[in-house]
Amino acid sequence: MADAERVPGFATLAIHAGAKPDPTTGARITPIYQTASFxxxxxxxxxxxxxLQAFGNIYTRIGNPTCAVLEERVAALEGGTAGLAVASGHAAQVVVMHALMTPGDEFVASKKLYGGSINQFNHSYKNFGWNVVWADPDDIASFEKAMTPKTKAIFIESIANPGGVITDIEAVSKIARKAxxxxxxxxxxxxxxxxxxxDYGANIVVHSLTKFLGGHGNSIGGMIVDGGNFNWTRKGQYPMLSEPRPEYSGIVLAETFGNFAFAIACRVLGLRDLGPALSPFNAFLIINGIETLPLRMQRHxxxxxxxxEWLSKRPEVLWVSYPGLAGDKYNALAKKYVPxxxxxxxxxxxxGGHEAGVKxxxxxxxxxxxxxxGDTRSLIIHPASTTHKQLSDAQKVQAGAGPDVVRLxxxxxxxxxxxxxxxxxxTAA
Amino acid sequence: MNHDAYPDSYIRGILNSVKTIAMVGISPNTSRPSYFVFKYLLGRGYRMIPVNPGQAGKDILGQAFYAKLSDIPEPIDMVDIFRASEHVMPIVQEALTLKPKPQVIWMQLTIRDDAAALLAEQAGIKVVMNRCPKIEYGRLSTEISWIGVNSRTLSSKRAQILGKGVQRMGLGTPKD
Structure with a gap:
C-alpha cells in the first residue's frame, strides 16, 4: 500500500485504517492498552x-493507543483529517461546543433531533451560557432566519432519530458557509x-459509537471527526483555535496543527479539562465492531x-415513517444522501393508540x-409509555412520540x- | 512533480535520504510552529541549522543561527522554508548558488511558489510545497496516529522503532 495514488475502499478501511501490527510485540489485533499512564x-x-511539541502518549484522559486506533479508523471512514474518541455521544457534543462557544453565544440546531440532544441543548447547555436556537429541517430557510451575529455553529442529524427525518445537508452547509x-x-x-x-460540506461530524459503529450493544462511546475544511484563523471568532492559549504558553492551535487543529483543540482543551475519556476496553470492542460495519449496515x-414495507400493509398500522419507502416524505432526499x-x-x-403500543x-x-x-438484535420501544412518559400529550406528538408511536x-x-x-x-390479544 | 498530491514514496524517500536541514525563518519564540518543527526533527536525528538574519550569532537548542544560507560553512541536504510565499523566490535563488546544491527544497504548510519550484526542479532539486516535514514524518512513521490523525496509510507490517527509548518511531523502507 505504499502507492499513495491508490485510495483503499470503504470495507478495506473498516478493517485496516489506524491498525498496524503492534510495533513491540507484533500483535496483529489492536491490543487493549489498559493503562492510565505512559x-x-x-x-x-x-x-x-x-x-504538544512531540506526538505521543502521556495519560489516558488525553490519549491512549487503543483509543487512537479507533480515532484514526473513524476519521478514515468519514474522510476526515483526525478523530477524537470520548466517553459517549453526549460527551462528543459537549466537547465540540466547548471548543466553539463562549458564554452568551448561540448555535442553530434542527428541532428534529434525537431527544437526548434536544434535552442537552435546551437545559444542560444553559449552565454554560450556550444558547440553542431551533430551526426546522423541513424549511431550510428557517436556518438562515435563525442566524445572528452571535451564531457560532449549526447542528443537524443526517438521519434523525427516531422519525426518519433526512436533512438536506448540502443546503444547510451553504447557509453555514455564507455565515x-x-x-x-x-x-x-x-x-x-x-x-x-x-462530501456535502459538513465541517465536523459527531457520533454515538454505542449504536451502529460499535454495533453490538456492548459499549458506550462517542467520536468527534474533524473535516479539516474550515478556516479557524479568523481573529476572535473561535478563540480556542485562533488566539494564543495560556494553557500551552501561548501556542495558537490553528497555526500549529494545520488541517487537524479542531480535533487537537477538542483533545488538549476539551477532553483534557472536561475529562470524558473513553475506556480503552470500550475502544477495543468498538474497533472490532467497525470491522464488519459495511456488512452490517447493508443488512440492517x-x-x-x-x-x-410489510408493516405498511398491515390493517393494525396507521402509518410508517421510513425514508426508504416509496412515497415517504423524505424518499427523494434519501435517494441523494443515503442511496x-x-x-x-x-x-x-x-x-389502537397507546393501549395497542403497550400490548x-x-x-x-x-x-x-x-x-x-443499533444492536445486532432487533429492538422495540413505545416512547409514550417510557422515554417520553413525563411529557404532555401535545408535547409527545411534537417530539414524534405520540401515544400511537412505536420505534423499532x-x-x-x-x-x-x-x-x-x-x-x-x-395479533395477540 | 504534481505539487497538489505527493506520493508517500516521494516524501519518505526525501526524509530517509536527507541528513542536514537548514531551516530558513525559524523563530526564536518557543511557542511558534517553526520552533516545534525544528525541535522535533532535531530529536529524530537530523542535523538542524537555524537561519534567521535577526538571530545571527545566537543559538537555539544548541544549534548556531546563521544570517543566510550562503553563510553556512557545510553542505546542506535540504532547505526548509518557513517564510510567506512572497519571500520564497530569493531564498530559492540563493539556495541554487550553494556548492554543492541542496537535494531538496521544502516549503511549509500554506507556502507555495510554483515559479520558484520550477526553477529548483530545472536545477535537479526535488521540491515539496505546502507540507510540514514534522507532520509528514509523524504520518509515515505512525507517530501521528497516537493523536488520532488520519495518516492515510495502511500496512500489515510493524512500524519501526527508532533507536533507544520509548515513543520514537522510524520511517521504515519505501516497501512498508
Whole structure:
C-alpha cells in the first residue's frame, strides 16, 4: 500500500485504517492498552509531550493507543483529517461546543433531533451560557432566519432519530458557509457507510459509537471527526483555535496543527479539562465492531426496508415513517444522501393508540424492549409509555412520540423471523 | 512533480535520504510552529541549522543561527522554508548558488511558489510545497496516529522503532 495514488475502499478501511501490527510485540489485533499512564524517556521528552511539541502518549484522559486506533479508523471512514474518541455521544457534543462557544453565544440546531440532544441543548447547555436556537429541517430557510451575529455553529442529524427525518445537508452547509460558521452533523444513524457528510460540506461530524459503529450493544462511546475544511484563523471568532492559549504558553492551535487543529483543540482543551475519556476496553470492542460495519449496515437497511414495507400493509398500522419507502416524505432526499439504504431505525403508528403500543411491546418475543438502537438484535420501544412518559400529550406528538408511536431498531436476524415476531405481537390479544 | 498530491514514496524517500536541514525563518519564540518543527526533527536525528538574519550569532537548542544560507560553512541536504510565499523566490535563488546544491527544497504548510519550484526542479532539486516535514514524518512513521490523525496509510507490517527509548518511531523502507 505504499502507492499513495491508490485510495483503499470503504470495507478495506473498516478493517485496516489506524491498525498496524503492534510495533513491540507484533500483535496483529489492536491490543487493549489498559493503562492510565505512559513512561517518559527523560525530562525533556516529558516536557515536549506536555508542550504538544512531540506526538505521543502521556495519560489516558488525553490519549491512549487503543483509543487512537479507533480515532484514526473513524476519521478514515468519514474522510476526515483526525478523530477524537470520548466517553459517549453526549460527551462528543459537549466537547465540540466547548471548543466553539463562549458564554452568551448561540448555535442553530434542527428541532428534529434525537431527544437526548434536544434535552442537552435546551437545559444542560444553559449552565454554560450556550444558547440553542431551533430551526426546522423541513424549511431550510428557517436556518438562515435563525442566524445572528452571535451564531457560532449549526447542528443537524443526517438521519434523525427516531422519525426518519433526512436533512438536506448540502443546503444547510451553504447557509453555514455564507455565515462563516462550521456545520456539525450527527451521523450516528447513517454511519459513514450510508452517508459521508463531509462530501456535502459538513465541517465536523459527531457520533454515538454505542449504536451502529460499535454495533453490538456492548459499549458506550462517542467520536468527534474533524473535516479539516474550515478556516479557524479568523481573529476572535473561535478563540480556542485562533488566539494564543495560556494553557500551552501561548501556542495558537490553528497555526500549529494545520488541517487537524479542531480535533487537537477538542483533545488538549476539551477532553483534557472536561475529562470524558473513553475506556480503552470500550475502544477495543468498538474497533472490532467497525470491522464488519459495511456488512452490517447493508443488512440492517435491507431488513428495515422489508419490515417497513410489510408493516405498511398491515390493517393494525396507521402509518410508517421510513425514508426508504416509496412515497415517504423524505424518499427523494434519501435517494441523494443515503442511496444504499436508510438504516435500521424507524417509527410507525398503531390504530389502537397507546393501549395497542403497550400490548405490542409486551407480546413480542424476538424484539427486546429497551432504550437503545443499533444492536445486532432487533429492538422495540413505545416512547409514550417510557422515554417520553413525563411529557404532555401535545408535547409527545411534537417530539414524534405520540401515544400511537412505536420505534423499532431492526437487527440482523432473518427478516422472516423479525416479521413473524411482529405479526404475533400485533395479533395477540 | 504534481505539487497538489505527493506520493508517500516521494516524501519518505526525501526524509530517509536527507541528513542536514537548514531551516530558513525559524523563530526564536518557543511557542511558534517553526520552533516545534525544528525541535522535533532535531530529536529524530537530523542535523538542524537555524537561519534567521535577526538571530545571527545566537543559538537555539544548541544549534548556531546563521544570517543566510550562503553563510553556512557545510553542505546542506535540504532547505526548509518557513517564510510567506512572497519571500520564497530569493531564498530559492540563493539556495541554487550553494556548492554543492541542496537535494531538496521544502516549503511549509500554506507556502507555495510554483515559479520558484520550477526553477529548483530545472536545477535537479526535488521540491515539496505546502507540507510540514514534522507532520509528514509523524504520518509515515505512525507517530501521528497516537493523536488520532488520519495518516492515510495502511500496512500489515510493524512500524519501526527508532533507536533507544520509548515513543520514537522510524520511517521504515519505501516497501512498508
Amino acid at each position: 513512561v517518559f524517556d527523560d525530562v525533556d521528552h516529558a516536557a515536549s509531550l506536555f508542550g 462563516g460558521v462550521p456545520l456539525i452533523v450527527d451521523n450516528t444513524l447513517a454511519t459513514p457507510y450510508l452517508c459521508k457528510p463531509f 437497511s435491507d431488513n428495515a426496508l422489508a419490515v417497513s 444504499k439504504g436508510c438504516g435500521a431505525v424507524f417509527t410507525f403508528g398503531l390504530k 405490542l411491546v409486551s407480546n413480542v418475543k424476538l424484539f427486546s424492549h429497551l432504550a437503545n438502537i 431498531s431492526i437487527g440482523l436476524e432473518d427478516k422472516d423471523d423479525i416479521i413473524a415476531d411482529l405479526e404475533e405481537g400485533l
